[in-house]
Amino acid sequence: MTDPALAQHLDVAAIGAKVRIEFAPDVPEPTRQRVHDAWAGAIAEDGVADAVVRVDTHGAIESMLEQLSVRVTVAALERKRGELIMMHAAGVAMDDGRVVAFVGPSGRGKTTLSAALGAHFGYVSDETVGVDPDLGVWAYRKPLSLVRSSGPKEQVSPRRAGLLELPDRRLRLAALVLLDRRPDVTDPVASRVPLIEAITELVPQLSFLNDFDAPLQRLAELFDAVGGVWRVTYGEAASLIPMVPELARAVPGVVGAWRSLTTAHGGATEFRWGDLSDAIAADGSVAVMSEGVFRVLTGIAPTIWLGIGTGLSMEQLVEQTLSDFGPPPAGDAWELVAAAIDELTRVGLVVRGG
Structure with a gap:
């Protein structure tokens, strides 16, 4: 009734x-x-x-x-939006409130993982994990959406699915894990993910990231606070049960150096940076958010774009590129740099003129 x-x-x-x-x-x-x-x-x-x-x-x-x-x-x-970093993720909580968030797109097995892990750890969500600036986690104990042989997914309450209640503690993010499910894997393997690579994979799984000031720095700081990002390659969801407490015990701290690049320096030359909302450098690459679009610069592009930000001329950009990479195996260095600038201009990261 x-x-x-x-x-x-x-x-x-x-x-x-x-x-x-x-x-x-x-x-x-x-x-x-x-x-x-x-x-x-x-x-x-x-x-x-x-x-x-x-x-x-x-x-x-x-x-x-x-x-x-x-x-x-x-x-x-x-x-x-604009208050929490909201990840397309499954989440489970330890008895002391530490939360492990498993991030991945639809079809990556998050609900199956929630059903398996939630029988041993507190069920936080199978859909969305929200994190505030102090690493506090806001649970979303929605029904689990279970795939059936035909028709719409079945909506099953956590209790009916046999999942545990949350601990009577403040929930706090302890680990971020990118899911890599491969049916042929028997024993799960966890490995650290370089910062730029982690951001690249995480950005599509975040809601309203552009509502934040300096969104890429916000992510980098979050990664630092939880000791970096893990990738777990696994076959069956149940095989991750013994691994969850180990992931939650990871020691926080900066994993890899990064620096913000939101302000250009140096006098105006024939090139300058286009409008951007945020940019960071790490792992020999540059990640840029401009007009709501996320891009990663690799190869000679970071050298050129950073050089433009410091006011280098075309001749100086060629010299800097040769210094960083040596003579090109094929083609003319000047032409290669010019082609890279053309591409950066096409996507709006470089503007010609003072």
């Missing part, structure tokens, strides 16, 4: 936001009960909602439940 207090709406906690699931007057009691059962792990106290998602009677109930998960997620992401 449906709780009368939940007859017309249900408030759920989603990455620090309170989203109200509001039922249209003609939604029958069995449908309201299905929604309540699916979201039982995320129920929040009644109060002022940050966003409202409306449920009506149109369409099949299983399709409605699947779309409801999407709609609640989108509403929460919109509400917390």
